[in-house]
Amino acid sequence: MSSxxxxxxxxxxxxxxxxxxxxxxxxxxxxVFAVVIPVFAYANVGLALDDQVPAGLLSYGLGLGLMxxxxxxxxxxxxxxxxxxxxxxxxxxxxxxxxxxxRLDQSERLQQSRTFVEAAPxxxxxxxxxxxxxxxxxxxLKDHRVLQRYTYISMAGALVLLLLxxxxxxxxxxxxxxxxxxxxxxxxxxxxxxxxxxxxxFFAGYLMxxxxxxxxxxxxxxxxxxxxxxxxxxxxxxxxxxILILVFETDLGTSLLFFGMxxxxxxxxxxxxxxxVFGLLMSAAGAVGVAxxxxxxxxxxxxxxxxxxxxxxxxxxxxxxxxxxxxxxQALWAFGSGGTLGSGWGQGHSDLIGFAANSDFILATFGxxxxxxxxxxxxxxxxxIVERGVRTALAxxxxxxxxLAIGLSGAFALQVFVVAGGVMGLIPLTGMTMxxxxxxxxxxxxxxALIGILLRISxxxxxxxxxxxxxxxxxxxxxxxx
Amino acid sequence: MSELxxxxxxxxxxxxxxxxxxxxxxxxRSDLFGTRVTQRGSxxxxxxxxASRQAPPQQRQxxxxxxxxxxxxxxxxxxxxTLTGTTVALQGQTITLGRAHDSTIVLDDDYxxxxxxxIYPDRDGQWIVEDLGSTxxxxxxxxxxxxxxxxxxxxxxxxxxxxxELRK
Numbered sequence: 001m002s003s004x005x006x007x008x009x010x011x012x013x014x015x016x017x018x019x020x021x022x023x024x025x026x027x028x029x030x031x032v033f034a035v036v037i038p039v040f041a042y043a044n045v046g047l048a049l050d051d052q053v054p055a056g057l058l059s060y061g062l063g064l065g066l067m068x069x070x071x072x073x074x075x076x077x078x079x080x081x082x083x084x085x086x087x088x089x090x091x092x093x094x095x096x097x098x099x100x101x102x103r104l105d106q107s108e109r110l111q112q113s114r115t116f117v118e119a120a121p122x123x124x125x126x127x128x129x130x131x132x133x134x135x136x137x138x139x140x141l142k143d144h145r146v147l148q149r150y151t152y153i154s155m156a157g158a159l160v161l162l163l164l165x166x167x168x169x170x171x172x173x174x175x176x177x178x179x180x181x182x183x184x185x186x187x188x189x190x191x192x193x194x195x196x197x198x199x200x201x202f203f204a205g206y207l208m209x210x211x212x213x214x215x216x217x218x219x220x221x222x223x224x225x226x227x228x229x230x231x232x233x234x235x236x237x238x239x240x241x242x243i244l245i246l247v248f249e250t251d252l253g254t255s256l257l258f259f260g261m262x263x264x265x266x267x268x269x270x271x272x273x274x275x276x277v278f279g280l281l282m283s284a285a286g287a288v289g290v291a292x293x294x295x296x297x298x299x300x301x302x303x304x305x306x307x308x309x310x311x312x313x314x315x316x317x318x319x320x321x322x323x324x325x326x327x328x329x330q331a332l333w334a335f336g337s338g339g340t341l342g343s344g345w346g347q348g349h350s351d352l353i354g355f356a357a358n359s360d361f362i363l364a365t366f367g368x369x370x371x372x373x374x375x376x377x378x379x380x381x382x383x384x385i386v387e388r389g390v391r392t393a394l395a396x397x398x399x400x401x402x403x404l405a406i407g408l409s410g411a412f413a414l415q416v417f418v419v420a421g422g423v424m425g426l427i428p429l430t431g432m433t434m435x436x437x438x439x440x441x442x443x444x445x446x447x448x449a450l451i452g453i454l455l456r457i458s459x460x461x462x463x464x465x466x467x468x469x470x471x472x473x474x475x476x477x478x479x480x481x482x
Numbered sequence: 483m484s485e486l487x488x489x490x491x492x493x494x495x496x497x498x499x500x501x502x503x504x505x506x507x508x509x510x511r512s513d514l515f516g517t518r519v520t521q522r523g524s525x526x527x528x529x530x531x532x533a534s535r536q537a538p539p540q541q542r543q544x545x546x547x548x549x550x551x552x553x554x555x556x557x558x559x560x561x562x563x564t565l566t567g568t569t570v571a572l573q574g575q576t577i578t579l580g581r582a583h584d585s586t587i588v589l590d591d592d593y594x595x596x597x598x599x600x601i602y603p604d605r606d607g608q609w610i611v612e613d614l615g616s617t618x619x620x621x622x623x624x625x626x627x628x629x630x631x632x633x634x635x636x637x638x639x640x641x642x643x644x645x646x647e648l649r650k
Contacts, residue, residue, distance in 0.1 A: 023509075023513065026509055030502075030505065030506065030509065033502055033505065034502065037495075037498055037499060037502060040494075040495060040498060041495060044491050044492075044495060047487070047488070047491065048488055048491075084509060084513065085506055085509055085510065085513075088506070089506065092502065341492065341493065341496065342492065342496070343492075344488055344489070344491065344492035344495075345491075345492070345495065347488070370495070370496065370499075371496075373496045373500070374495075374496055374499060377496070377499045377500050377502075377503050380503050381502075381503065381506075384503070384506055384507070384510075387510070388510075391510075
């Protein structure tokens, strides 16, 4: 057969399916790398601050390594074909966050403040709980399509979670934002972080059923597809809910996150650009409307527009009924003094930010000590997580999985944007946490669960088609081009 | 700790961090999956290598004996229809025809069913055409097929507007 020659065979191209390899060993190698980098940073902080390798280096390295190892074993066992990058990326971010939190714990300036607690050990515990939840998600959620059954239950669940902080006695007002609940004996919890995931499940289930009606039944007007009133219902409801969150809990970030996530998923489900236009208009209207009468939001906007003036007012101790915050200016100075290459671990002064230096403003610490180069790398790490999420959505075969993956990664991306943009002065600052980096139990735990769900979807998406042996048609397919 | 050591560590850390990002991007690059398209270019050498790689060894053994006989077809040629002039090498694999996207030969023909017919070798290496319950039927010469039928060299197999033949 190989001796045949025919000019027409030159047009034949052969198409063969390439199954994605499981890539678990790649993941393991990257994980080792992702544990070594934070250990290096930890040693670096100790050397810079006290001229010696910190005493807790071994236990910290072992703790992080143990968490990463457990996560890896769980993936190997329960999701063998899952994406190889998500777990190492999350581990690296979590490890770097722990180092930065520990570094701020060492600051004498922060230690003198009234509210000081050693944050790093707690954060390590939260991370461990987060990884445990990650393993639990992989173990109990054998197929993400099961979540589809709980579409409306998750809607109710998300609403309950969002309303919990408003319940008298349970809700807990911290510095103007009422987004925590106090569980006696356990500490505080931010239900909004979990509501993010639950709400994504609801949106995915709902849009999967309604996508055609939303996409097709519309009138064309000025190049935009105007949807019918009854289809517009859900987006209005979500908008109102997010406005209500904004009003009663004064949590600009969460409301932006939910509405943005819904618009992203709506756009992906219907492929109609007009939804994005509507979404942007509605969120702008909502934000401006609320900002005009809610004092807490007004102070945030003031700090965004005139950070320097707010700093001066705060330093002068002006008491005019409005809270003046110097954080925004301090954060900008931190970024500025970091420059391109940063001051090096442990040698910055981002502790001047004071309150929330290790949670909302943790990016400023990275900006000062690692500089622009480091922050760019961090943002790229986040971008890679989002990219893998979107890739998972593209590879997923079922529409529910697609929408859920895009919703979760979209929410993740929005959260990074809202926090990083706020700290850097691009948008008004909102009380949200940088995923994995910032100090905050709920955030770390919820984001590990989010990564778990993404890994589950990607495992289903990348799993090779079962049992090709009995099928005679499963050989190399030849496609012929004239 | 000396200034120099700290500077080295600072730059070293940034380098390591970026190295991780680059390695991760490399993993993404090597992780692209889906379909692999190999052009069988004008260089016959490459094409021959590939052909021998495609056919699993056992199959070649099995059908190899019959193939060297005088009346054994080596390729399938489309002689009429939109795909005129295209050929498929016969390597002991089953060839499916139809409008379905996963068919070996995807027919863009209103008269074809999505899984119209298949052509496969029997145990002796004789090629058989079988109609898969198509709506408009498969014709060998002028007779509509009802059972799997052996194909002789050069006999036209007609599906809608498409005609294919087996050739040496």
